[in-house]
Amino acid sequence: MSKKGQHVVPNRDGWSVRKSGSSRATAVYGTQKEAIDKAREIARNQKTELYVHGRDGRIRERDSYGNDPYPPKG
Numbered sequence: 001m002s003k004k005g006q007h008v009v010p011n012r013d014g015w016s017v018r019k020s021g022s023s024r025a026t027a028v029y030g031t032q033k034e035a036i037d038k039a040r041e042i043a044r045n046q047k048t049e050l051y052v053h054g055r056d057g058r059i060r061e062r063d064s065y066g067n068d069p070y071p072p073k074g
Contacts, residue, residue, distance in 0.1 A: 003051030006039040
């Protein structure tokens with residue numbers, strides 16, 4: 001977890017929300033959806049990134065709520 005923001009990661013009790021660089025969970029939820037909803041709220045408030053990891057630990061989804069280095073053109 002090297003990027004700045006909030007990460008939703010699997011753990012033995014369900015799904016954890018963790019701040020980047022932290023080994024401790026901010027909170028643990030029973031479902032991934034609950035964890036994503038809370039992590040999204042934190043990321044919006046802090047204007048950072050949201051990273052959603054799959055069961056295998058790999059990032060499967062990402063959202064930016066801050067200064068996106070690659071904003072959409074149009």
